[in-house]
Every structure is written in structure tokens, then in C-alpha cells.
Amino acid sequence: MDETAPQKGTVTQRAIERIKAMIGEGRLEPGQRLPTERDLAAQIGISRSSMREAIRALTVMGVLEARHGSGIYVTQLEAGDLLETFGVVADLSRGPRLVELLEVRRILESTATGLAAARITADQLAEVEKHLTAMNATEDPEEILAHDIAFHREIVSAAGNETMAAILDGLSSRTFRARVWRGYQEEGAFARTRREHAAIHRALVARDPDTARAAAAAHVGEVEHWLRAQLGG
Amino acid sequence: MDETAPQKGTVTQRAIERIKAMIGEGRLEPGQRLPTERDLAAQIGISRSSMREAIRALTVMGVLEARHGSGIYVTQLEAGDLLETFGVVADLSRGPRLVELLEVRRILESTATGLAAARITADQLAEVEKHLTAMNATEDPEEILAHDIAFHREIVSAAGNETMAAILDGLSSRTFRARVWRGYQEEGAFARTRREHAAIHRALVARDPDTARAAAAAHVGEVEHWLRAQLGG
DNA sequence: CACCATCATGTGGTCGGACCACCACGGGTC
DNA sequence: GACCCGTGGTGGTCCGACCACATGATGGTG
Numbered sequence: 081m082d083e084t085a086p087q088k089g090t091v092t093q094r095a096i097e098r099i100k101a102m103i104g105e106g107r108l109e110p111g112q113r114l115p116t117e118r119d120l121a122a123q124i125g126i127s128r129s130s131m132r133e134a135i136r137a138l139t140v141m142g143v144l145e146a147r148h149g150s151g152i153y154v155t156q157l158e159a160g161d162l163l164e165t166f167g168v169v170a171d172l173s174r175g176p177r178l179v180e181l182l183e184v185r186r187i188l189e190s191t192a193t194g195l196a197a198a199r200i201t202a203d204q205l206a207e208v209e210k211h212l213t214a215m216n217a218t219e220d221p222e223e224i225l226a227h228d229i230a231f232h233r234e235i236v237s238a239a240g241n242e243t244m245a246a247i248l249d250g251l252s253s254r255t256f257r258a259r260v261w262r263g264y265q266e267e268g269a270f271a272r273t274r275r276e277h278a279a280i281h282r283a284l285v286a287r288d289p290d291t292a293r294a295a296a297a298a299h300v301g302e303v304e305h306w307l308r309a310q311l312g313g
Numbered sequence: 314m315d316e317t318a319p320q321k322g323t324v325t326q327r328a329i330e331r332i333k334a335m336i337g338e339g340r341l342e343p344g345q346r347l348p349t350e351r352d353l354a355a356q357i358g359i360s361r362s363s364m365r366e367a368i369r370a371l372t373v374m375g376v377l378e379a380r381h382g383s384g385i386y387v388t389q390l391e392a393g394d395l396l397e398t399f400g401v402v403a404d405l406s407r408g409p410r411l412v413e414l415l416e417v418r419r420i421l422e423s424t425a426t427g428l429a430a431a432r433i434t435a436d437q438l439a440e441v442e443k444h445l446t447a448m449n450a451t452e453d454p455e456e457i458l459a460h461d462i463a464f465h466r467e468i469v470s471a472a473g474n475e476t477m478a479a480i481l482d483g484l485s486s487r488t489f490r491a492r493v494w495r496g497y498q499e500e501g502a503f504a505r506t507r508r509e510h511a512a513i514h515r516a517l518v519a520r521d522p523d524t525a526r527a528a529a530a531a532h533v534g535e536v537e538h539w540l541r542a543q544l545g546g
Numbered sequence: 547c548a549c550c551a552t553c554a555t556g557t558g559g560t561c562g563g564a565c566c567a568c569c570a571c572g573g574g575t576c
Numbered sequence: 577g578a579c580c581c582g583t584g585g586t587g588g589t590c591c592g593a594c595c596a597c598a599t600g601a602t603g604g605t606g
Contacts, residue, residue, distance in 0.1 A: 090559065092369075103405060116586065127561045129362060132588085136325070136366045140373045141401050148587050149569035159410060162402040168374050169395040172336060173476075177392065180476035184421070187477075191420050243406075243413035244420075323588065349557065360590040365559085381558050382598035 091126045095134035098124055103143065103154060114144070114152040140165060159246035166250025178260065179308050185251040186300035188244055189232065194293030195239035197284050204238045205284060212281055216274055221265070225257060231277065235284070264306050272302065324359045328367035331357055336376065336387060347377070347385040373398065392479035399483025411493060412541050418484045419533035421477055422465065427526030428472035430517050437471045438517060445514055449507055454498070458490060464510065468517070497539050505535065 088094060099120075102108045114120065121131035135152060138144040142161040146152050155161040170181055200208075208231060215227035229252055236245045265273070276299040283292035321327060332353075335341045347353065354364035368385060371377040375394040378386050388394040403414055433441075441464060448460035462485055469478045498506070509532040516525035 092559080100401070100405070118586090129365075129562085130560060132362075133366055133369045133559095135587095136369050137373045140370045141398050143401070143405065146587065147569080148567070149585080151569095151586065157405055157407075157410075159402075159413070162405065163399075165374050165398055168333070168376070169392075172333070172376065172390055172395070174390075177390075177476060180392070180474045183474055184477050184480065187421060187424050188417070241413045241416055243410060244417050247417065325588080351557090362591085363589060366588095368558095379558065380598080381596070382556080384557065384598095 092130045092133045092137070095120075095124055095126060095131055096137050099134065099138060100143070103157075108154050110154050110156045112154050114154070116151070159243040160249070163243075163246040163250055166247060167253035167256070170251055170253050170256035175311060179304060179311065181251060181256075182260075182300060182304040182307060185248060186297055186304060188248055188251075189236065189300055190293045190297035192236045192239040192241065192244055192248065193280060193284075193296035194289040195241075196235045197287055197289040197292035199240055200235070200238040200284055204234060208234045208238075208281065208284065212277060215277070225254070225261070228273075228277075229254065229257065235280070260303065260307060263310065264303055267306075269302075269306075273299075276302065325363045325366045325370070328353075328357055328359060328364055329370050332367065332371060333376070336390075341387050343387050343389045345387050347387070349384065392476040393482070396476075396479040396483055399480060400486035400489070403484055403486050403489035408544060412537060412544065414484060414489075415493075415533060415537040415540060418481060419530055419537060421481055421484075422469065422533055423526045423530035425469045425472040425474065425477055425481065426513060426517075426529035427522040428474075429468045430520055430522040430525035432473055433468070433471040433517055437467060441467045441471075441514065441517065445510060448510070458487070458494070461506075461510075462487065462490065468513070493536065493540060496543065497536055500539075502535075502539075506532075509535065 099108075099114075108114065115123065117128055117131055117135065120135075121128045124131070135144060135146060139146055142155060142164050143157070144152055145155050145161075173181055211227040211231040211234065215224055215231060218224060218227075232252060233245070233249065236248050239245070276295065279295040280292060280299060283289075283295050332341075332347075341347065348356065350361055350364055350368065353368075354361045357364070368377060368379060372379055375388060375397050376390070378388050378394075380386065406414055444460040444464040444467065448457055448464065451457060451460075465485060466478070466482065469481050472478070509528065512528040513525060513532060516522075516528050
């Protein structure tokens with residue numbers, strides 16, 4: 081038995097845990113620059129290749145950020161950084177799981193919209209209205225989708241919970257919505273979507289949390305119901 | 314200009330997109346075995362090292378699974394596989410973000426508990442009761458924590474939304490709860506926790522969704538309120 | 547024939563070293 | 577003082593070798 085820590089699992093896994101522990105214990109602050117890959121590898125006693133894989137893993141998790149030619153840095157550890165992979169989940173999910181994802185979105189987004197009705201500022205409301213009118217002024221599906229996403233994002237961020245906003249961002253990833261909504265809107269759901277958006281907007285202007293929550297739940301619920309029917313038939 | 318795809322970003326990034334696309338297009342089915350690292354690398358035209366990093370990235374996302382000596386396989390792409398990194402978020406979050414995470418958990422878990430009250434089977438209810446009594450029968454904090462987690466997990470999974478259950482699993486990761494609840498329970502919150510658990514259980518037995526939802530929201534809300542006070546003072 | 551220990555093969559895991567692409571900094575130029 | 581450019585250091589990529597493990601074939605044994 082030697083004095084070095086016994087090998088648990090793969091060396092790369094060890095390295096990942098080591099770095100995660102350093103951050104968890106506060107020895108590495110957000111934004112701080114790490115030693116070079118070569119130094120880190122030597123320090124832990126593994127090869128640079130393995131250390132690179134560990135860094136890649138932490139990069140994917142949104143914990144580290146590698147800048148070519150500059151160095152490796154700890155991210156700000158904000159919700160957006162850490163939940164980026166959430167979009168991948170939405171992109172690769174199919175069948176019944178899509179309905180489950182929409183259900184989660186309905187629950188979170190309706191709550192967030194309700195909160196937003198009580199907290200939204202005049203500036204934020206103006207931004208929401210900008211996307212609402214822009215969405216109604218064009219027929220280009222791409223543009224509509226972009227403003228649709230921005231419309232909801234603005235509302236959700238007005239609720240004041242960055243973590244929830246980040247999760248909903250992943251749940252509303254562009255490719256995800258494009259996939260689900262393509263069929264939905266082809267069935268002439270444009271008019272209904274506009275009506276629902278208008279209802280949400282009205283509730284926000286009226287600072288009516290209950291109505292806003294219900295309107296958002298109904299909005300997402302419509303898509304959810306349509307998708308459920310698609311899968312069932 | 315050559316006929317090969319132009320290099321967008323790093324080669325590793327390209328490889329990640331390629332494999333993700335293969336799965337998204339259905340060319341790779343869940344559970345299926347991929348070509349060897351060496352073959353994949355040659356096929357895309359990159360080195361094995363870079364391909365390994367791409368595989369590592371997808372492994373972290375829960376999309377692929379590497380079995381030493383056997384091969385690389387596509388996971389079942391179930392919620393649990395894909396949302397594993399969610400626990401890392403909870404583990405590395407601190408300060409105000411912990412409150413935000415608890416708020417998300419309160420929203421989702423209260424809804425799930427309400428649904429469970431309407432859907433839970435006799436067997437599942439028996440399992441819930443098992444953990445409830447076991448939790449009350451011991452003084453060992455470790456054991457209490459384990460049964461506490463299992464108690465909530467059983468209820469949430471009874472709600473029938475695997476995706477939601479997976480998210481809540483991450484939000485209730487062992488280290489996360491250990492960190493937050495250590496201080497909370499040291500303040501003599503054991504009795505209150507037991508009362509709240511009993512209330513949730515009663516509502517489940519009575520098949521009363523509204524009461525169950527309220528009880529769960531109050532339960533998580535208590536911890537949330539305590540944590541908010543800790544950070545404020 | 548049925549069973550099991552053994553081994554050969556192929557796989558992912560690790561290593562070391564080399565070179566390339568890029569960035570940041572500082573000295574030189576105007 | 578502002579600007580340009582060289583230079584050192586960093587992450588990104590590649591190669592080839594070896595190790596650790598899992599699996600199936602092999603051949604012996606009952």
C-alpha cells in the first residue's frame with residue numbers, strides 16, 4: 081500500500097472528482113484561471129490526455145470553460161452555464177418523453193408567468209410587447225419562432241428565478257420547439273396561439289397572477305394535448 | 314473548396330454533433346453498439362484522442378455508455394440517463410441559487426405529490442409507509458436522510474412522470490440535501506419534519522390531491538424559508 | 547456428450563511526446 | 577502616445593505504443 085490515494089475507478093474519473101472537490105471546497109473561485117493542462121496532469125499524476133478528458137467532461141457540465149491560447153477558467157457557476165446540457169435532453173427525447181417534458185414546462189412556466197404578473201417592470205413589459213407585435217407582424221415561421229421564444233423568455237426572466245429560467249430555456253430549445261411545433265402550427269394553430277399570447281399579455285398588464293398562470297398553463301397545455309393525441313393515434 | 318464538410322469549430326465538436334445527429338436521425342438506436350473508437354475516428358477523419366474526447370462528452374451527457382473491454386453503447390435515452398448531471402448543478406450551487414433550486418423543487422414536488430394522491434397504488438403506498446415508519450424509528454442522521462429521500466422519491470414516481478422524477482432526483486441529491494439540511498435539522502426541526510411527512514402521508518391515504526399538494530409545498534417551503542433567512546442574516 | 551478452466555483476441559483506458567493554432571503580452575517603430 | 581509585430585505560452589490535434597478488462601473460442605476433464 082502506498083501513501084497516494086488508492087485508485088477508485090478510472091484515473092480520469094479521479095481527476096474529475098478532484099477538480100469538482102476543489103471548486104466545492106472553495107479553493108477554486110468562479111472566474112479563476114486554472115493551472116495549465118500539463119501542470120494539472122503532473123500535479124495529480126496522470127497523463128495530459130486523461131486530464132484533457134476530465135477537463136472536457138467538466139466543460140460539458142458547464143463547470144469549466146477552455147479558451148484556446150489563453151487557459152482554462154472556472155465558469156461563474158450560474159444556472160445558465162450549468163444547465164446548458166438540458167437542451168440536449170429535449171433534443172434527443174422522443175415519444176412519450178416529449179409529453180413529459182411539456183408537462184414539466186407547463187408546470188414551471190405557468191408558475192413563472194404567474195410570478196411575473198406580480199413582479200414585471202414597465203421596461204420588461206415593453207420588451208414583451210415588442211416581441212408580441214413582431215410575432216404578429218410576420219408570416220415567416222423562423223421569425224415567428226424566434227419572437228415566440230423571446231416572448232416567453234422575457235416573461236419567465238421577469239419572475240426573478242434565474243435557475244427556473246435556465247431550465248425553461250433548455251425545455252424551449254430552438255430545435256425542440258421547431259420539432260414539436262412544426263406539425264402543431266401546420267394545423268392552423270396560428271390564430272389560437274395569437275389569442276393565447278394575447279391573453280397572457282393582458283393578464284400581465286392587469287397584474288393578475290392567477291389569470292396569468294392559468295393562461296400560460298392553457299397555452300402550453302394545448303400543445304401538450306395535441307402532442308398526446310398525435311402519439312395516441 | 315473540398316468535398317469534405319468545412320471545419321466548424323473544433324474537430325471534437327464536429328464529432329459530437331455528428332454522433333448526436335446519428336442518434337437524432339434514428340440511425341443509432343438506444344442500446345445499440347457503436348463502432349470501435351478507432352473505427353469511428355477513422356470514419357470521421359480525426360484522431361482517436363479527439364474522438365475519445367467526443368465520446369467522453371456524450372458519456373457525461375448520458376447519451377453514450379462506454380464499457381471497458383466491450384464497446385460503446387447508446388443508452389436507453391431515459392430521463393434518468395440524460396438528467397444525471399442535474400445533481401452536479403445542485404452540488405456546486407451556493408448562496409441565492411440554493412434558494413432558487415429549492416423553489417423549483419417546491420413547485421415540481423408539490424405538483425407531483427398532488428398527482429400522486431390521485432394515482433398512487435396500494436403497493437406504492439405501502440412502500441411509502443415503510444420509509445415513513447423507518448424514518449421515525451431511528452436516530453441515525455444518515456439513515457433518516459436515506460429514508461427521507463426514498464420517501465419522497467416513491468411518492469414522486471407514483472405521479473407517473475419519469476422526467477419530472479429524474480429532475481427531482483437531481484434536485485434532492487444526497488450531498489445537496491446533506492449540505493442544506495444539516496443546519497436545518499440541527500435546529501430541532503426533526504419534530505416538524507415528522508409532522509409534515511405525516512400530513513403528506515395522510516393526504517395520500519385520503520386520495521386528496523389538493524391537500525397533498527399543499528402539504529408538500531409547505532414541507533419544502535419550510536426549508537426554503539429557513540435557508541432564505543440564513544442567507545439574509 | 548456436458549461442463550468448466552484457460553487462453554487468444556479485441557475493446558476501451560492510459561500514457562508520452564510531438565506539432566499546430568491561437569492568444570496575450572511586450573518591445574519596437576512611427 | 578498609438579500602433580504593429582514578434583515571441584512565448586496555452587489549449588487543440590495527432591500519433592503510436594502499451595495496459596486492463598470482457599468476451600468468446602479452445603481444449604481438457606468428468
